[in-house]
Amino acid sequence: xxxxxxxxxxxxxxxxxxxxxxxxxxxxxxxxxxxxxxxxxxxxxxxxxxxxxxxxxxxxxxxxxxxxxxxxxxxxxxxxxxxxxxxxxxxxxxxxxxxxxxxxxxxxxxxxxxxxxxxxxxxxxxxxxxxxxxxxxxxxxxxxxxxxxxxxxxxxxxxxxxxxxxxxxxxxxxxxxxxxxxxxxxxxxxxxxxxxxxxxxxxxxxxxxxxxxxxxxx
Amino acid sequence: xxxxxxxxxxxxxxxxxxxxxxxxxxxxxxxxxxxxxxxxxxxxxxxxxxxxxxxxxxxxxxxxxxxxxxxxxxxxxxxxxxxxxxxxxxxxxxxxxxxxxxxxxxxxxxxxxxxxxxxxxxxxxxxxxxxxxxxxxxxxxxxxxxxxxxxxxxxxxxxxxxxxxxxxxxxxxxxxxxxxxxxxxxxxxxxxxxxxxxxxxxxxxxxxxxxxxxxxxxxxxxxxxxxxxxxxxxxxxxxxxxxxxxxxxxxxxxxxxxxxxxxxxxxxxxxxxxxxxxxxxx
Numbered sequence: 079x080x081x082x083x084x085x086x087x088x089x090x091x092x093x094x095x096x097x098x099x100x101x102x103x104x105x106x107x108x109x110x111x112x113x114x115x116x117x118x119x120x121x122x123x124x125x126x127x128x129x130x131x132x133x134x135x136x137x138x139x140x141x142x143x144x145x146x147x148x149x150x151x152x153x154x155x156x157x158x159x160x161x162x163x164x165x166x167x168x169x170x171x172x173x174x175x176x177x178x179x180x181x182x183x184x185x186x187x188x189x190x191x192x193x194x195x196x197x198x199x200x201x202x203x204x205x206x207x208x209x210x211x212x213x214x215x216x217x218x219x220x221x222x223x224x225x226x227x228x229x230x231x232x233x234x235x236x237x238x239x240x241x242x243x244x245x246x247x248x249x250x251x252x253x254x255x256x257x258x259x260x261x262x263x264x265x266x267x268x269x270x271x272x273x274x275x276x277x278x279x280x281x282x283x284x285x286x287x288x289x290x291x292x293x294x295x296x
Numbered sequence: 297x298x299x300x301x302x303x304x305x306x307x308x309x310x311x312x313x314x315x316x317x318x319x320x321x322x323x324x325x326x327x328x329x330x331x332x333x334x335x336x337x338x339x340x341x342x343x344x345x346x347x348x349x350x351x352x353x354x355x356x357x358x359x360x361x362x363x364x365x366x367x368x369x370x371x372x373x374x375x376x377x378x379x380x381x382x383x384x385x386x387x388x389x390x391x392x393x394x395x396x397x398x399x400x401x402x403x404x405x406x407x408x409x410x411x412x413x414x415x416x417x418x419x420x421x422x423x424x425x426x427x428x429x430x431x432x433x434x435x436x437x438x439x440x441x442x443x444x445x446x447x448x449x450x451x452x453x454x455x456x457x458x459x460x461x462x463x464x465x466x467x468x469x470x471x472x473x474x475x476x477x478x479x480x481x482x483x484x485x486x487x488x489x490x491x492x493x494x495x496x497x498x499x500x501x502x503x504x505x506x507x508x509x510x511x512x513x514x515x516x517x518x519x520x521x522x523x524x525x526x527x528x529x530x531x532x533x534x535x536x537x538x539x540x541x542x543x544x545x546x547x548x549x550x551x552x553x554x555x556x557x558x559x560x561x562x563x564x565x566x567x568x569x570x571x572x573x574x575x576x577x578x
Contacts, residue, residue: 090574127408130572149413149569156408162401164308172402179300179409220405 079105079140079153079227079259086125086135088283095121096132097283103261105227108254110274111263118283119263120158123230126261127156139228153227157234161217165206169216170199173223182224191223192216196245210237218246222253229253229260235269247273298415304406305423309394310430316390317434323386324359324438327379331358331461332446338457345457353452355439357462357476359383360483362531364464365541366519375463377531381514384487384530387431388510391491392503395420399573407573417568421561424495428488452476462533468541478546479532485553486530490514492557496564499571523548526556 081103088096096118103109111119124130125137128150137144139151163172173188189199195215208216214237221229231250235243250273254260264270270277277289332350339346363377398420399407407416443450454474459466490510497506517527521534521542528534529549536543 090572124572124574129404129408130574131570148411150408150411152411154408156405162404164402166312175304176405176409179297179406 080138081126081228081259082138083122083126084135084138086132086137088121088125088130088132090121095283096125098135099283099285100135101278101285103259105259106254106257107275108250108260108262108273110270110277111261111280112267112270112277113263113280116282117280119280120232121283122280123156123158123232123261123263126228127151127154127158127230129158151228153224155221155224155226155229156231157217157221158230158232161213161220163205163213163216163220166204168202168204169197169208169212169219170201172205172216173220176220177223180224188223191219194222194245194249195219196242211239211242214238215242218249222249225253225256225258227258229258231260231262233264234262235264235266243269297410297412298418301406301410301415301419302422305394305398305419306426308402309398309423310427313390317430320386320431320434321438324435325442327359327383328355328439328442330379331355332442334461335457338461345455345460348455350443350446350448351451351453351455352436352439352443352448353454353476354458355442355448356436356452356480357454357532358458359435360480360530361462361533362483362528363518364462364468364533364539365521376518380531381511383435384490384514385507385511387428387487388491388494389507390431391424391427392494392498392507394423395495396498396503404573413568414565417565420495421492421564424491425488428484428491432484464533464539465541468539470536470538470540475537476532479535479537482535482546482549482553483530483532485550486526489526489553489557489560490530492560492564496560496567499564499567523552526552529553 083099083101086096086099087094099122111122113119121130125132128144131145139148142148167175169192170188173191174185177183177188192199195218197212197215197219205213205216214234218231218234221231234246238246247269250260250262262270262273275291279286279289331354335346335350359379360383361377362380363375366374407413410416440450442448454472454476459469490513494506494510497509513525514527517525521528523529523544528544529552532538534544535546535549537546
């Protein structure tokens with residue numbers, strides 16, 4: 079998979095949240111977005127996911143332009159902002175409902191993805207009773223369960239304990255090894271530095287530098 | 297893909313709200329009960345008015361009929377149709393939040409996975425249609441069950457006591473029997489169009505503001521009789537089947553509703569295809 083972001087800018091109200099960003103993101107790599115709050119990490123993820131429309135520029139995914147050829151990327155797993163699921167259903171039921179849209183995976187695949195994030199697949203607790211950490215894990219499970227070609231994870235380690243953080247790091251690496259294009263944003267520099275093949279530093283909606291794993295500036 | 301989204305909407309936007317329909321059933325019973333008691337009260341002074349049994353037609357026209365044309369005359373009373381307003385505002389209010397909440401919550405997963413904003417919008421329009429139909433079906437069920445309970449007649453005839461209750465001018469009425477089925481169908485269609493309009497507006501302004509606009513359309517329609525103020529189309533009492541005083545053509549009413557429905561659908565499609573899907577915090 080190849081994501082090409084070409085001269086993309088976006089205003090929300092009067093605020094410029096993304097300012098003329100151009101990037102090329104390739105598969106089998108982990109791309110880290112780093113920046114302070116309000117730097118544009120989440121907005122850039124939303125643009126790539128097709129949730130918001132650029133005011134200028136375009137985003138091309140495997141040769142197809144978002145907002146022209148396709149509304150959303152064909153194969154995407156996403157965790158942006160707080161996970162949102164149905165309160166009255168268990169984690170498994172929530173994922174099963176999502177899985178029924180494309181019908182690509184079965185119950186065993188769903189249960190495996192729940193186990194992968196450290197949740198009990200047979201847990202009868204409803205989502206409304208989940209802790210923040212459990213909700214976060216379910217959000218990650220939803221993002222990876224269909225083995226999508228592109229995975230966007232915005233602050234995936236929020237509300238997770240140390241075990242959870244390790245688990246997520248291993249999962250991200252596993253998905254990358256599978257061939258997925260993984261984009262991760264995180265405040266924790268150590269996680270980003272440890273995981274990412276390339277780190278994209280954002281500030282005030284602009285890309286200020288791109289650093290690769292070997293610490294060479296581009 | 298639209299069918300899959302619709303299945304989800306039916307499950308979460310209708311089946312999971314069974315409790316709401318139960319409350320609505322009771323509410324309609326209450327409206328029927330109020331009518332029943334008003335009829336009894338009228339019978340105290342003029343017993344001949346209640347010689348004929350209450351009918352389902354009386355109950356439906358009482359709840360959904362609206363009001364006669366408003367005339368600014370000191371000697372002419374205008375009965376504000378509280379029950380008519382409530383019936384429409386309840387369906388408008390209960391269908392207000394689901395589309396917007398859907399888009400900012402779990403529905404975001406659904407729309408991304410489905411890959412189609414168009415399918416999402418079509419599904420919401422169909423969901424709304426099903427929702428409105430169920431609402432009025434419950435009303436009919438409620439009226440029928442109340443009729444059985446109080447020994448009313450299960451037909452659509454209209455009795456004289458209702459005409460007096462609604463303060464209708466007998467000289468301006470079409471000779472009985474009335475065909476109230478078609479005006480009632482126009483009422484239901486109009487309410488659907490109003491709810492669609494409300495849903496569309498909620499993509500531009502806050503949902504509660506769009507609800508207030510719906511309410512304002514209804515209020516203005518009460519006082520200004522024009523088929524282009526579509527609240528008028530939701531008042532069977534102002535249609536040609538019932539009144540001869542500036543009657544609203546039912547055929548024109550359906551055409552207007554259909555046209556508005558298509559316009560709203562197309563604008564909604566364009567809006568949904570272009571809009572940013574953000575959270576409330578943004």
